Amino acid sequence: MSSKLSNAQIAWRAAQDIEDGAYVNLGIGFPEMIAKFQPAGRHITYHTENGVLGFGKAPPQGEEDWDLINAGKKAITLKPGASFFHHADSFAMVRGGHLDLAVLGAYQVAQNGDLANWRVGSKGVPAVGGAMDLVHGAKRVAVITDHTTKDGKPKLVERCTFPLTGVGCITRVYTSLAVVDIEDGRFVLREKLAGLSMDELQSLTGAPLHTQGQVADLIVPEIEQ
Amino acid sequence: MSSKLSNAQIAWRAAQDIEDGAYVNLGIGFPEMIAKFQPAGRHITYHTENGVLGFGKAPPQGEEDWDLINAGKKAITLKPGASFFHHADSFAMVRGGHLDLAVLGAYQVAQNGDLANWRVGSKGVPAVGGAMDLVHGAKRVAVITDHTTKDGKPKLVERCTFPLTGVGCITRVYTSLAVVDIEDGRFVLREKLAGLSMDELQSLTGAPLHTQGQVADLIVPEIEQ
């Protein structure tokens, strides 16, 4: 494998698909980075599980109000038109299909849309947060992830071996090498890095990659880390 | 039967049992009259199904604001400490056991606590409102009613013959002749008009009246109509 996208570049690519006017929940950690790359001219409203809609960037250091945080417990600011609500109303938005998009991280995504992203085994303290809710209800549920684990194992798999977060819930995966849709229980390759052959990509993927018509080049800008 | 209580007197008697600090829902119509007889020195908070807690008397005629009404669509006023909420929260208060008392009218009450108060047959347009909710959840659910129908038939019965509003839900009945508790599937007479013999009262009641210890005189003041 000659090269792969940085996390920032994966986040940039995912950001391009978020339509103007969308209501979006970005999972804690890596998915939060997507907000940085929101294309100019689009108005996107971000939801966070702990009861805020319409939040903006972190405040300057030292100006945090710790009653104004997101689900990752990071300090946030508000944009005009923001609102507060309690946790049951917040998850009504999630479960009730009112979000246009939720983006999560993943340990594994299976070709049937199953997601495993909350624990890798039975050791340690398990923690689930809102992930199992977020995979249900949003009109589109996407994953951003490295294409493989650190030791080179596929994260796109035939069947998840880690404990599941949700069943048949993921419809698109943005990886460090490709953009892959999940349709009818199959991975359908939409974009891949130009320098990467189909065979190379398939060898790094744990289930068959199908194509429907053209596979576009996955083109992203250089982004300074 | 020599005499019976007026509706105002029944309402007065029911009002005496509402403790200081209670949250109370009074059904549309006759039960609403209870609020008039709230004993001095007690603070009682009235709930209405359409999303108001802490309402007061009707405003003077001509000063009504028709966005400020109770479940009977009558204009109301607010007391200090009032609050508004939507219908789901309002019935969460009802169903969730947060009201101390609900008082309803009745066509029939059975000795097992069943209530029939929403329709008498299959003719006409049926309407149920909040009655089927109110009979569940309030810590005490009481009925105020004439002891018999206009043509002298018992309203306290062995089994309701009219369509039920709720099953086993009523714990006390204030009638024009008596105060009757419902315990263990039996009517237990607590108070009766002094001039009324047990036999007379029993003859006007459709199920056995039991006693436990003393039956007190049902004493109410004269009330101008």
Added chain:
Amino acid sequence: MDKTIATLAEAVADIEDNAVLMIGGFGGSGAPIELIHALIDRFKATGSPGNLTVVNNNAGNGQIGIAAMIDAGMVRKMVCSFPRSSDPRAFTEKYLAGEIELDLVPQGTLAERIRAAGAGIPAFFTPTSYGTELAEGKQIQEFDGRPYVLERWLKADFAIVKGELGDTHGNLTYRLAGRNFNPLMCMAAAKVVAQVSTLTEPGGIDPEQVITPGLFVDGVIEVPNPQQEEALIRAGEVYA
């Protein structure tokens, strides 16, 4: 992201024949009377939308609002808890003639079914109606030794509601007891249009005081000094 709608006609233009239509308000309190009348105007001009299923606590009173919709012949079915409030002539006539259907739902169950639809809860158990004819045919299950009735969510294709203050993102507040079913219906309908007395820019409503967050609302139209349905009925108004 500006959800402002310019005219009442546009606001109700997307309601289709056979739609399930939620209409906010309890009696005349919080009833979006201008939106209702715009819908009647459209029906009279075009014959559409007809065959509607209307969800509201009541079934119309007097000769305006929902009663006028029924008189106009737009409504196939009412889903409500109390179709018998003051002067329900329009509904009563058609119901007794077998020309309109009634789905009678206890008021708290109606509210909770609408909220459930908005919250992605397909079904829930409630004590309400257990042992009554309104529970006939429904699944019963015991919890902690007490029987409960299974009720399904209630979704709509469209909702029209009445707010007090709104912003162009669709955030809403309500006036007094006019809140009632309005915030719930905003959650439960595929498309929601709100009329508001005052429309402001985003930021014009304190975020802590928003009752309906804008993500539940698709369109918002300013109707300054809106009519109050109950006041119209008491004045004997007729919309025909």
Added chain:
Amino acid sequence: MDKTIATLAEAVADIEDNAVLMIGGFGGSGAPIELIHALIDRFKATGSPGNLTVVNNNAGNGQIGIAAMIDAGMVRKMVCSFPRSSDPRAFTEKYLAGEIELDLVPQGTLAERIRAAGAGIPAFFTPTSYGTELAEGKQIQEFDGRPYVLERWLKADFAIVKGELGDTHGNLTYRLAGRNFNPLMCMAAAKVVAQVSTLTEPGGIDPEQVITPGLFVDGVIEVPNPQQEEALIRAGEVYA
């Protein structure tokens, strides 16, 4: 009808051994830190209340608040969605040593179960956790061809919450995102005590801006300029 409580010690005096205790807040936002610490003081002085089941989104962080309760040995079990936020040492140590139980609940299910308890809904169906190990042993039912998991209400014996403005009837508002689980826990507990930054007479809160109506609240205590849990943790505070 005056629900004012004079001292923090009185506010937590009725929490009993073995109680299920809901504690409002999400992380440090909206956490009633003064009430929690008063409860720790009572436990240290009297050995009671012990053996508590604590319901909160998290399982304590740093060495204050719920983490300090766990360190003090008052907590038998945590019911939460995320016991692994920053510096969860107190819980982690006891959990790995088998000295504390964990009931892990997805965050939205936790919120809905608490609301259901407050709303008299003994059980509801949700898509959340279907097909995962957190649904094992639970009743599954299909609606409209999709499978859902049955979840039960979650009640508590006592709740301690943090409001911003309160009145002596128990009406409450909340500050910013400090709202979170607080209003739900007020609905779900047999007894509820709220600390508020400012306590006013009835009428001091606009009825349209009340978030938690007073009927859900049993006692209210004014704690002016309350401490912010997250700020304390970042300052390295220890409550012991």
